[in-house]
Structure formats: C-alpha cells, structure tokens
Amino acid sequence: MKRTTYVIGLAILLAVVFTSTVLAGGWAVITLDELPGDVEANQPLEIGFMIRQHGATPLSGQSPVVRAHLVDSTKSVSVVASEKGEKGHYAATLTLPQSGKWEWAIEAFGAAQPMPALTVVAAPAPVTESEAVTSNSIPLSLLVGGVGLLGVLGSLLAFQRKVRWAAAFLVIGLLVSGVGFVSAAAQPRVEAAPEVKAVPVVSADSQVEQGRDLFIAKGCMLCHSHAETNSIREYGVDIGPNLTNLTFGPEYLRLWLKDPSSVKPATQMPTLGLSDEEIESLIMFINDK
Ligand code: HEC
Incomplete structure (x- = not known):
C-alpha cells in the first residue's frame, strides 16, 4: 500500500516537472546564419545560428548540440555550440572527417531541428613543403652563386692591385644582391596556383x-x-x-x-x-x- 502511494506520488511529481518544463520551454525556431557552401572533409566548418523562443525572442543561456551523421554509416560527430555575438546567437565549429552525404540537426530546447544535408568532398592535397621551397630556391641559389663569383673575381683583382676593377665588381655585386633581396622579399614565398573560380551559373x-x-x-x-x-x-x-x-x-x-x-x-x-x-x-x- 505504502509502496503504491509512493509510486503514484513519484508519477505525479514527474508529470508536473515534465509539463512545467515544456510549458516554460515552449518552442523555438533556429535560424542558420547562412547555408554552408562547399564543405571539405577534415576542414573546420564554422556554424552560426540564432535561437528565437516562439520564433520571436532571442534566447540566451542554451547549450545547443550540433549533431551530424554520415548517411549509411555509423559515423557521427557532435559538438556543443556556445553563445557568441548578439543575444541568442550561437556558434560551433564542426569538422566532418569523411567525404559523403552528411545529415545534421541542431538540438536545443529538447527538440532537434534538422538542417539541409551537406555534401562533403575530399580535401585537395595540400602543397608540400618541398614543392614550396623548390619554386623559389633555384633563382635564389643562382643569385647567391653569381654574387659569390663576383666576390671571388673582385678579391682576385684586388690581390693583383687592380683597385678600380675590384671596386667596380664590388659595386656590381652589391647592386645585384640588393635587387635580388628586394625582389625575393616582394615575391610571395609560395606561388599559389591561380584560383579556378567557376563562373556561378545559377540555374x-x-x-x-x-x-x-x-x-x-x-x-x-x-x-x-x-x-x-x-x-x-x-x-x-x-x-x-x-x-x-x-x-x-x-x-x-x-x-x-x-x-x-x-x-x-x-x-x-x-x-x-x-x-x-x-x-x-x-x-x-x-x-x-
Ligand atoms: C515564428 C513563425 C514564423 C516563421 C519562422 C516564419 N514565418 Fe512566415 N508567417 C508567419 C505568420 C504567423 C504569418 C501570417 C502573417 C500575418 O498574416 O500576420 C506568416 C506569413 C508568411 C507569408 C505570407 C505573407 C502574406 O502576406 O500572406 C509568407 C510568404 C511567409 N510567411 C514566408 C516565410 C518564409 C520564407 C520564412 C522563412 C524565411 C518564414 N515565413 C518564417 C510565421 C512565421
């Protein structure tokens, strides 16, 4: 008998707690800042969104969860968003580890709002360090070699007391190295391939x-x-x-x-x-x- 009273009491308590949470919470509309464009595997994707209670009042103090899963697999990723920017605005960084179609949703307020699926493509191979170095090292080493040769010639001439010639070589050497350094400094270290931007054909x-x-x-x-x-x-x-x-x-x-x-x-x-x-x-x- 006592036990039944206890169980009923607990049930009523749970019902009250549950209903009041729902009443206090109501419902909310999540609005993504912008549609994610092209998404690459393993590249951090910044996601920003607003939560508006009853579609109207920006709602702070939430810990929304962004949850994504790769279709037809058990792979999933989730991250907690934190409040950032204006009231009711949240941000999260999502990194999807594999190419394919990912379905995702933002959960806040006890409900999940599904978002349009993302097509994740494999990231392009990064430019390797050796490639980056070779693009600049040939002209630079030629330059250093040339200046070195001029220096040797100059000092040989100086040794033979041909002072004017030596001075001339010194001046030429200094000029060449000066120009070389300036142009090397002005050049970007890694010559980026020209970005191939497809003309957006919006059908x-x-x-x-x-x-x-x-x-x-x-x-x-x-x-x-x-x-x-x-x-x-x-x-x-x-x-x-x-x-x-x-x-x-x-x-x-x-x-x-x-x-x-x-x-x-x-x-x-x-x-x-x-x-x-x-x-x-x-x-x-x-x-x-
Ligand atoms: C919080 C709820 C809410 C959200 C979110 C919302 N709407 Fe509405 N929308 C309404 C209501 C309510 C009306 C009726 C407006 C009225 O007559 O006052 C309406 C009316 C409309 C109308 C008809 C306008 C007219 O004059 O009859 C269009 C079209 C519309 N909404 C499009 C959109 C689009 C597109 C979005 C998303 C970008 C959107 N709505 C988001 C609540 C919403």
Missing part, C-alpha cells in the same frame, strides 16, 4: 533548390507547412499559412521577407535578417508550383 532549378534549403535552415518550415519540407521536420507549430499552394508577387515577397512587420505591424512572423540573395532564392522556391 532556376538550383535556385529553387537553394530556396528549399533556406526554407529548412532559416526555420520557415516550423511555422509553415509545406509539402516539400514537411517530411524533414520533426515538429511544426504551423502558426503561419500553409505555403504549399500559395504564390505571391515577387515585389511583395521582397518587402515581406525583408521585414514582415513593415507590411503588417502586428504580425507574428519575425524579421530573420535574410540577405537579398537569400530572399531571391526563397521567392523562387515559394512561387515554384
């Missing part, structure tokens, strides 16, 4: 795809149901309209996404600090029916 398709990734990464999918992202999210509050079948004028969306409260002062949709480029991709995604 409409890839912009729609980028818009969808942003819809996930910025936290839009938590407040807005959308057929393209509902399968990814683990929870949603759906306080905004379902955007699956809605389209809007691009001009209107530019204003709306930049600052919703400038359009409707009482709106519950937060200003998420989106860049113009991000807004264009989101417009392409929203209007792609």
Whole structure:
C-alpha cells in the first residue's frame, strides 16, 4: 500500500516537472546564419545560428548540440555550440572527417531541428613543403652563386692591385644582391596556383533548390507547412499559412521577407535578417508550383 502511494506520488511529481518544463520551454525556431557552401572533409566548418523562443525572442543561456551523421554509416560527430555575438546567437565549429552525404540537426530546447544535408568532398592535397621551397630556391641559389663569383673575381683583382676593377665588381655585386633581396622579399614565398573560380551559373532549378534549403535552415518550415519540407521536420507549430499552394508577387515577397512587420505591424512572423540573395532564392522556391 505504502509502496503504491509512493509510486503514484513519484508519477505525479514527474508529470508536473515534465509539463512545467515544456510549458516554460515552449518552442523555438533556429535560424542558420547562412547555408554552408562547399564543405571539405577534415576542414573546420564554422556554424552560426540564432535561437528565437516562439520564433520571436532571442534566447540566451542554451547549450545547443550540433549533431551530424554520415548517411549509411555509423559515423557521427557532435559538438556543443556556445553563445557568441548578439543575444541568442550561437556558434560551433564542426569538422566532418569523411567525404559523403552528411545529415545534421541542431538540438536545443529538447527538440532537434534538422538542417539541409551537406555534401562533403575530399580535401585537395595540400602543397608540400618541398614543392614550396623548390619554386623559389633555384633563382635564389643562382643569385647567391653569381654574387659569390663576383666576390671571388673582385678579391682576385684586388690581390693583383687592380683597385678600380675590384671596386667596380664590388659595386656590381652589391647592386645585384640588393635587387635580388628586394625582389625575393616582394615575391610571395609560395606561388599559389591561380584560383579556378567557376563562373556561378545559377540555374532556376538550383535556385529553387537553394530556396528549399533556406526554407529548412532559416526555420520557415516550423511555422509553415509545406509539402516539400514537411517530411524533414520533426515538429511544426504551423502558426503561419500553409505555403504549399500559395504564390505571391515577387515585389511583395521582397518587402515581406525583408521585414514582415513593415507590411503588417502586428504580425507574428519575425524579421530573420535574410540577405537579398537569400530572399531571391526563397521567392523562387515559394512561387515554384
Ligand atoms: C515564428 C513563425 C514564423 C516563421 C519562422 C516564419 N514565418 Fe512566415 N508567417 C508567419 C505568420 C504567423 C504569418 C501570417 C502573417 C500575418 O498574416 O500576420 C506568416 C506569413 C508568411 C507569408 C505570407 C505573407 C502574406 O502576406 O500572406 C509568407 C510568404 C511567409 N510567411 C514566408 C516565410 C518564409 C520564407 C520564412 C522563412 C524565411 C518564414 N515565413 C518564417 C510565421 C512565421
């Protein structure tokens, strides 16, 4: 009998504690600063994000966990983010040890917000020390040799009391070495290969795809149901309209996404600090029916 009372008491206590935590916590929207671009294996990837309680109030004092796993493997990585910058902003450095497709999420507030998957590529082979040295050592050693030869000639001539010739060689030697040192100092130590920057060809398709990734990464999918992202999210509050079948004028969306409260002062949709480029991709995604 006593034991039953104890168990029931414990159950009630747990229920109260659990409910109050949930009530105190509520829900939060995580907004990634920017989509990670190209990710290389074993290269530290800086991740920054905002946590807004109820999508509105920047929330400090959290220890969010960034958790990633390589698809079709048991490999996983996790790191705790720490508060950095403005209130409610967090940062973490994630290093993914292998190329492949990584799925990842940020956990805060007892819930995980999945992020768009990352394609990690193998890092290019680093420039080795010997390569770096040979690129400069040949002209430099030739120079030193030449100056040395001039010095020997000069001193031979000095020995034979041909003072003018000796002085001339000395001056030439000094000039050559001076020029050599200046040009060697001005040259970068390692001649970097010219960076091959592909001209970004942003096709409409890839912009729609980028818009969808942003819809996930910025936290839009938590407040807005959308057929393209509902399968990814683990929870949603759906306080905004379902955007699956809605389209809007691009001009209107530019204003709306930049600052919703400038359009409707009482709106519950937060200003998420989106860049113009991000807004264009989101417009392409929203209007792609
Ligand atoms: C915290 C919840 C929340 C988040 C996060 C959020 N929205 Fe909204 N959104 C709303 C609400 C609420 C409305 C309804 C606005 C109103 O009528 O006041 C809305 C309305 C909209 C509309 C319709 C505007 C109109 O005039 O009908 C669009 C489009 C939209 N949101 C896109 C987005 C996009 C894109 C993102 C992510 C970058 C986003 N929302 C993030 C809550 C949110």
